Amino acid sequence: MLDSLHAKLYVADDDCLVGSANLIAAALGWRTDSNVEILQRASRSDTDVLHLLERLAYASSATFQIRSEIEEQAAALSAALLDDGREVSADAVEWLGAPWLPRCAAPDRNFTVYENPQTTAVVEGMRSDALADLSDLVPPTGMVDHDAFTSYINATLFRLPSFRWDLDTVAARLTDV
Numbered sequence: 001m002l003d004s005l006h007a008k009l010y011v012a013d014d015d016c017l018v019g020s021a022n023l024i025a026a027a028l029g030w031r032t033d034s035n036v037e038i039l040q041r042a043s044r045s046d047t048d049v050l051h052l053l054e055r056l057a058y059a060s061s062a063t064f065q066i067r068s069e070i071e072e073q074a075a076a077l078s079a080a081l082l083d084d085g086r087e088v089s090a091d092a093v094e095w096l097g098a099p100w101l102p103r104c105a106a107p108d109r110n111f112t113v114y115e116n117p118q119t120t121a122v123v124e125g126m127r128s129d130a131l132a133d134l135s136d137l138v139p140p141t142g143m144v145d146h147d148a149f150t151s152y153i154n155a156t157l158f159r160l161p162s163f164r165w166d167l168d169t170v171a172a173r174l175t176d177v
Contacts, residue, residue, distance in 0.1 A: 005059075008039075009052055016042045016049050103129040110134060111149050 010017040021027040021037035028034075042049050060066075104110055109122050113130035122130070137156050143149045 005055065007052070009049065009056070010039075011044060014044045016044055016046075018042050018049065018052070103132050105129065107133070107153075110137075110153070111146050114139060114143070114149060 006020065008017075008019060008021060008023075010023075017039040019037060019039035021035070021039050025031045026033065026035045027037045029037075044050075044053075104126060106122075106126060109126055110130045110133055112119055112121055113127055114134055117127075117131060119127060137153055139149060139152050139156075143152065
């Protein structure tokens with residue numbers, strides 16, 4: 001598995017097939033209701049094939065264990081309840097797996113808007129952006145402590161795969177040199 005790669009590469013000695021087809025009957029034209037797929041013949045020594053093989057060196061294997069873990073996480077997420085008993089909406093479920101960026105240019109103002117959604121303590125555009133962020137982050141109602149609110153938001157962000165990936169990537173590049 002390699003993020004952002006959908007192509008398939010089938011290699012036998014020096015001969016290759018490159019394209020979109022999975023190794024299933026419908027993709028290979030072995031069924032009457034076959035998919036429309038493309039496989040292009042290539043040589044293992046072609047520059048594009050060599051480049052793809054280099055990228056695949058960083059891929060992880062798709063295993064039944066990974067498949068099971070993903071199925072378990074999806075099942076848990078679809079049945080998830082928020083801490084205060086509200087159900088997670090379909091939009092929130094979709095959002096948890098998607099890349100996300102805050103809209104509010106001053107995220108520290110989110111608590112001000114959380115406390116009072118009609119506040120005039122911030123400009124209207126910032127209030128609107130904070131409301132959109134709060135709608136995505138789904139904080140429980142009734143938090144009066146700024147630190148508890150911040151802890152909840154941080155924990156929510158750390159559950160986002162894209163956010164964790166960003167943090168892991170940045171942390172991996174940090175050095176003392």
